[in-house]
Amino acid sequence: MLIKNPKSYELKEHQVTDETTYLNRRELLKKMGYVGTGSLLASASANAGPLDFFGKKEDDKVFARTALDFKAQPQDGSEILTPEAKVASHNNFYEFGLDKADPAKNSQGLKVDPWQLSISGEMNNPFTLGYDDLFKKYPLEERIYRLRCVEAWSMVIPWVGFSLADVIKAANPTSKAKYVAFETLYDPKQMPGQRSRRIGGGIDYPYVEGLRIDEAMNRLSFLSVGLYGKTLPPQNGAPIRLVVPWKYGFKSIKSIVSIKLVEKQPPTTWNILAPHEYGFYANVNPAVSHPRWSQASERRITTGGLFARNRIETLPFNGYGEEVAALYKNMDLAKFY
Amino acid sequence: MWLSKSIVHLASLLPLCWLYYHAINDTLGADPVETVIHFTGIGALNLLLITLLISPSAERFKQPKLLKFRRMLGLWAFTYALLHLLNFIAFELQFDWSLLFSEIVERPYITVGMAAFVVLLLLTVTSVNRIKKQMGPKWQKLHNWVYIASIAVVVHFYWSIKSDIYEPGIYAIMLAWLLALRKLKIKRWLKIG
Numbered sequence: 305m306l307i308k309n310p311k312s313y314e315l316k317e318h319q320v321t322d323e324t325t326y327l328n329r330r331e332l333l334k335k336m337g338y339v340g341t342g343s344l345l346a347s348a349s350a351n352a353g354p355l356d357f358f359g360k361k362e363d364d365k366v367f368a369r370t371a372l373d374f375k376a377q378p379q380d381g382s383e384i385l386t387p388e389a390k391v392a393s394h395n396n397f398y399e400f401g402l403d404k405a406d407p408a409k410n411s412q413g414l415k416v417d418p419w420q421l422s423i424s425g426e427m428n429n430p431f432t433l434g435y436d437d438l439f440k441k442y443p444l445e446e447r448i449y450r451l452r453c454v455e456a457w458s459m460v461i462p463w464v465g466f467s468l469a470d471v472i473k474a475a476n477p478t479s480k481a482k483y484v485a486f487e488t489l490y491d492p493k494q495m496p497g498q499r500s501r502r503i504g505g506g507i508d509y510p511y512v513e514g515l516r517i518d519e520a521m522n523r524l525s526f527l528s529v530g531l532y533g534k535t536l537p538p539q540n541g542a543p544i545r546l547v548v549p550w551k552y553g554f555k556s557i558k559s560i561v562s563i564k565l566v567e568k569q570p571p572t573t574w575n576i577l578a579p580h581e582y583g584f585y586a587n588v589n590p591a592v593s594h595p596r597w598s599q600a601s602e603r604r605i606t607t608g609g610l611f612a613r614n615r616i617e618t619l620p621f622n623g624y625g626e627e628v629a630a631l632y633k634n635m636d637l638a639k640f641y
Numbered sequence: 642m643w644l645s646k647s648i649v650h651l652a653s654l655l656p657l658c659w660l661y662y663h664a665i666n667d668t669l670g671a672d673p674v675e676t677v678i679h680f681t682g683i684g685a686l687n688l689l690l691i692t693l694l695i696s697p698s699a700e701r702f703k704q705p706k707l708l709k710f711r712r713m714l715g716l717w718a719f720t721y722a723l724l725h726l727l728n729f730i731a732f733e734l735q736f737d738w739s740l741l742f743s744e745i746v747e748r749p750y751i752t753v754g755m756a757a758f759v760v761l762l763l764l765t766v767t768s769v770n771r772i773k774k775q776m777g778p779k780w781q782k783l784h785n786w787v788y789i790a791s792i793a794v795v796v797h798f799y800w801s802i803k804s805d806i807y808e809p810g811i812y813a814i815m816l817a818w819l820l821a822l823r824k825l826k827i828k829r830w831l832k833i834g
């Protein structure tokens with residue numbers, strides 16, 4: 305269900321899924337220094353400074369991912385996918401370190417089975433999903449979504465999962481269910497960023513996020529359990545994460561253990577940390593700048609090195625306006641950023 | 642002397658060769674643009690702090706020879722800063738000049754970085770012996786601005802970051818220490834103006 309904007313992308317030729325990347329993932333990861341004999345690259349590509357004490361080497365241990373059964377999304381070649389190796393090595397997941405390369409390095413040991421995702425709050429039918437339920441309870445489908453980070457870079461990612469609405473409907477919400485509150489796993493033993501404020505960027509964990517109920521019920525709101533046809537790697541939020549493609553990436557909370565329906569707008573992590581910079585809504589909006597960077601354009605990360613000309617215009621609602629603009633009909637989006 | 646100087650040059654140059662080789666071949670992680678900006682930014686700051694460490698060390702350990710490295714390290718710091726800026730313009734903004742100008746005006750961390758860069762540029766231009774002689778005592782006054790520039794860079798670093806305060810914090814402490822080592826000189830300078 306790729307909702308495309310015909311203007312910005314029609315120039316692109318054809319789907320480049322980079323078969324070799326796909327097949328030689330391990331080889332590539334090795335080259336990039338995430339597994340194996342901690343090459344020179346490992347420390348240097350991770351961060352520039354000699355003050356980078358974070359670069360822990362978890363030797364030769366890669367999180368095992370399994371292939372999933374799902375309904376594939378027909379690919380029309382309108383957008384170039386971000387290669388899997390890049391999707392899985394450029395992550396903001398401060399529970400595993402601040403540098404983009406840290407999560408891939410520090411999260412490979414994350415235990416996801418058993419897992420408990422509790423669905424609770426203002427509903428008639430609270431329930432809990434165990435690890436196997438995540439892959440069996442709802443029919444899995446693929447969705448190719450653009451992901452726009454608040455830091456002005458973006459990717460195109462083939463997720464596998466199911467609609468958030470399926471879960472909420474099954475819970476049979478009461479009339480008091482006005483918002484949805486999400487929570488990431490809190491496990492300092494496994495998540496070094498939760499143990500140390502230095503590694504975790506001074507955030508108060510667990511990471512929490514939220515949506516308005518009508519946003520959550522929108523058919524684009526997605527719970528992902530996989531990407532590129534396999535279960536999620538930990539750095540991308542294994543075993544289950546939210547994907548709300550019209551909002552900045554930090555809304556798409558990872559490694560979720562709780563989905564709660566609530567009456568009041570729930571607190572959200574980045575909003576608590578810097579309320580002037582990150583709002584509750586965080587809809588992708590080229591007209592409203594982040595105080596420290598413009599949001600008018602973005603760099604699309606696909607293949608190509610330093611000389612890739614990849615700066616493109618940012619679209620309102622990340623190009624998904626047709627689906628979601630109506631949710632914000634009478635709202636001043638400069639005020640509710 | 643030439644040997645140790647060559648080592649300094651190589652130690653500054655080789656990381657750049659390695660960096661751009663991998664960045665151009667797309668083997669520098671997922672987003673080579675971010676990596677080169679951060680690498681050259683941190684590199685420039687590191688070199689700047691090492692430059693500031695030279696005079697106090699020469700004094701403390703009675704090694705006047707060390708002073709011979711000061712200019713070349715300062716010039717390398719500028720080179721890294723220049724690449725940092727060029728990376729930002731060429732690879733991050735991709736020559737969107739209007740965006741560059743609005744960024745300089747609207748983003749305090751860019752404004753401060755730019756101010757630091759301009760100072761470093763002036764110091765570099767006036768580092769030529771002939772110009773140094775011509776400037777006389779004014780030269781020292783101008784070059785004292787390196788302290789202001791260093792503070793600006795650390796502020797730039799701190800403001801550029803989303804939530805981490807430790808890494809810029811460590812740099813702030815190191816800089817504070819380097820400035821404290823020349824407390825008297827700076828006090829005198831500020832008084833005379």
Ligand code: HEM
Nearest residue numbers: 679682683685686722726729751754755757758794798801
């Ligand atoms: C000429 C104007 C300058 C511009 C436009 C500029 C731009 C930038 C940008 C875009 C970032 C990255 C922010 C981010 O994405 O996190 C950055 C970070 C940085 N810059 Fe600059 N900068 C300038 C001058 C300088 C100078 C003169 C120095 C040092 C001598 C410097 C040192 C740094 C450092 C240490 C960082 C942090 C790197 C990191 O987070 O790893 N910058 N700068």
